[in-house]
Amino acid sequence: MQEFLSAILLSSGYNTALVCIGAAILGAASGAIGVFILLRKRSLVSDAVSHATLPGVVLAFILGEILWGYGRSLPFILAGAAFSSMLGVMAVDAIKTHTRLTEDTAIGTVLSTFFALGMVLLTIVQSMSIAGQAGLEGFLLGATSGMLFSEAVTIAVASMIVGIAIVLRMKEFTLLCFDENFAASSGYNVKWLDRSLLILLVSVVVIGLKTVGLVLIVALAIIPPVAARFWTERVPVLVGISATIGALGSYIGAAISSTAPSLPTGGIIVLILFFLFLVSLLLSPVRGVLAAYIRHRRFQKIVHTRQGLLTIANGQPILEPLTRKLMIKNSYMCGDGRVTDYGFSVAQKMARDQELWNRFKELDPEAAHSLQDWSLRPIEEVLPYDVVSELETGLKPHTV
Amino acid sequence: MEIFLQYDLPSILLGTFAALACGLLGNFLVLRRQALMGDTISHVVLPGIVVGFLVSHNTSSLPMMLGAGAAAVVSVMLIELIRRLGNIESGAAMGVVFTTMFALGVVLLEQTGAAGVHLDVEHALYGNLESALWLEATSLNDLLDWHKLMLLPDEVKQLFVVTLLILIVIVVFYKEFKLTSFDPLLATTLGFSPKIMSLLLIVMVAVAAVAAFTAVGSILVIAMFICPAATARMLTDKLSTQLFISGVVSLLSGVGGYILAAFGPLWLGYDFSVSAAGMIAVTAGALQVLAMLFAPRYGILTRRWQQKHSALAN
Structure with missing residues (x-):
């Protein structure tokens, strides 16, 4: 309890404080982007996005090992993750538009096949017998305990940039979600808007890999907006509340998990978020039960x-x-x-x-x-x- | 031959039965646009499995099955509740529930120290296909020897029974499944309740997911619920043909994927093997890509080619 309090109050070491703040900014950014994903009824696309990062993560690691003998460089791994998850998103869209298969089938195909490819590549890494490959496991469930200072700074800064981009584009995204045709007729490039929404989603997912892990990062984009829906119908308010819930959940979760190594960060954050969702579901004066x-x-x-x-x-x-x-x-x-x-x-x-x-x-x-x-x-x-x-x-x- | 029987055959059987059980059921999930139900169920069973394991301390046991089944039922009810109370689309409701249940499973695993004993998160995702052994086998004749067969690992026998059960249910309720999947209204007027059929389907999916889960991992389960059925759907319009094709694709991926994983790197001159569960899923995915591109009638490239052809003819 003592440890938890000091973590919450940012007084248990510079690194922990930075991790908590980074997680909060990340939670806010993904909560905000999640609102638009929810309104466009594409919540589970984010599941495909997150699972599709694995082959990119592992390939970047292997490439880094071969090129420089050091594979654990975070920016390089995240770039690999972003690349393969963009491929995944494009594959979902291509399957949906060019074949007779439906979107849910496309999502399922991409997430399982990409993730399985990542698994195969992981076993190759294991057989390469490289020291330090254990770090890759951390990307599955998230691990903040061993995070380097530079990594924490990277995450905080990148989340901040994504958050600002979302705020700047809020009006266009709102229009896109409610009236695509009107948006098109008033001169917006709808296709590009849709794509930029997905690019922002991919960025959030990729930035969150290290903290929350790729299996559970989707929760950060799904649970806060669903919880926020119980408080309001107005989009700007919805974005604000969702971002707040995301930030609060991630902050508290990161603080709790920093107190003990056996508390996986991603899992704790998701459970806290679900708790906030339950509170909204039951107690919200607007649409609460x-x-x-x-x-x-x-x-x-x-x-x-x-x-x-x-x-x-x-x-x-x-x-x-x-x-x-x-x-x-x-x-x-x-x-x-x-x-x-x-x-x-x-x-x-x-x-x-x-x-x-x-x-x-x-x-x-x-x-x-x-x-x-x-x-x-x-x-x-x-x-x-x-x-x-x-x-x-x-x-x-x-x-x- | 002895090594093949002792080390490879049980794993091949595990992978293939898991692929068949999930692959056949997947047809109905894909047709009903419930493909992600398989994804959801294979994530939500984790906390149930952990609790079952903590009770029994055994990785292939009845408490684990029961725990997983209970977790699946709770989750399906929770999804429905959230969907109704919050007026939220089912995708988002599923997202809320499956991430929370999986997170609960992960935290339980790490907290109780079940991790590292027999069960951990990697195990839950990747399965442990390669660890199935049949050390009692010495020659091909053992395949016909009942007593020797009974010495196969429990997971193999369990999955065999489940696969057989699914096959029987599909054959017995074929007409009902077909009607409720394509035309729920007509089915209701004819006196089949679509609700009961979809409940039966969910139960079967849960049973298949749980039985396959501990052996092959959740990712292979998800892949097998979707890829073979999607492949078959690209190739035919007829449900019975689709079921047959998906069965063949499941078999091909199960056997082919394992062989590629175990011997593929050897053929390329490396002395290691890669994840069999992963390779089976990748093989199924690759078959689906082939079908999506080259299917005789619905394939992307086939269509392009036909359009070009007919444009030239005109």
Whole structure:
């Protein structure tokens, strides 16, 4: 706990602090780009993108060993990863557009075949018996514990650049997601926009390889935007919230995993992100489950009260338990089921209100239909005074 | 011959049965646009497998199967729940669930020290095809000897049973699967419930994924759910033919991939072998690429060539 606190507060060593900050920036960038990927319904393309990095990583390592006798140079490996994952993205698109196979099949083909190729290459590396090849394993699940200072700086700076690029292009991407045709007709090159979105996705994935690992990096682009969807519908806000969730999850995850070597960074980050997703799902006041339940209960109460009062006005007994409870609670009824005087008078008013509504529906069905959501309210609160009094003249005199 | 029987044959059998079990089921996944269900299931079973392993301390055991099955069921329900509650497209919901479950598995592995004993993440991804041995075999006659056959590794027998089971289910419910995959509405009016059939399919996929998972790793499982079926789909329009072709492709990749992995580098003059599971998947992928380019009717290059030809003829 002590260690975790000091890691969270950036006071457990310069390197750990840098790793945490780098992870946070990366999380923000991937959360932001993830929103557009989600809106374009291409979330699982990122799965293909991340798995397709493996052959590039291993080939770059082998090439580095052959050329300079040193394969572990991070920028070179990341360049290899970017190259092979771009190939993967292009392969998905090519299969989708040029064959009869669907996008999900294309994604599955690319991710499994590319990853398998990477596995084969990995076994070749193992047989080359090079010292230091163990570092490659870290790319699978992410390892921040042994990260060099220069590597942490590379990751932080690269994520920052991607983040700025996303902010600058936000308007165009929003347009692309909601109205591709409009974007095209107002002079944007839609194809290039789509491609630049994927290039940014590939950059985020590649930058995150070392921290989160290639198996789980997709979570960084998928979970934050899905969680953010529960908080808002507006795209700029969505991007902001998603980036915040991504940053928070990655930061806390990186801090926790820095406290013990047996806590794999990628796994911990994903679990924290899922926790944030659960919080959003349950507690968001906008689209959260709890808020929806409360709204539902409130609505149910209004409907049941109204129906109960109408039943009283008709002189019929109330049998439904919830309605009975509500009637007694509002002292429209005594505990034994007798209706109080107060209950009678409110019921008469409600019956009259209902009659007026019914009449309004008869006379002007279209207007009544458009006011449907309001028809549980007293009619005077919804319709203007003169309309109500006009409706009243058509009714029998009010008798109480 | 003895070495082949003892070291290579069990691995070939493992790879081929895994390829067949997944490859046949994949046809329906590909047709229903659920190709990534295989991907999802083979990721989400990890925490179940880890828990099962911690309970039983054995890599091919019933608790592991049960744990994996439970994890698969929980995940399918979770995906459906997230999709409905959040009004989120199923791809994203799948993404949320499978990454979380896999992360849970990874953390469990590292935390409990199961890693390094018999099970680790690399194992889960790559499998351990080469470790299957049949040391009791001495000659070809042993292939007909029941007692000797029973001494084959448990994984091989397990996968054989699962493959047989899948074959039987596909044959018995062929009409139902076909109808619910192509025309769910018609199927409903005729009295087959598409829901029950897709549930049965998911269950079969989970069984195949779990049985193959520990032996060959999740990547080969994913590849086999998709590549043979996709290859067959490029070559034919008829479901029965497609099933047959996908079976042949699975067999070819299983046997061919293993041979390339074990002996390929030797032929090139190197004295090592590469990952068999990886090579089988790569072989299946390569066959699919060939089919996508050169399939008689739907191949990309074939079509180009035909267009050119007909343009010239006009």
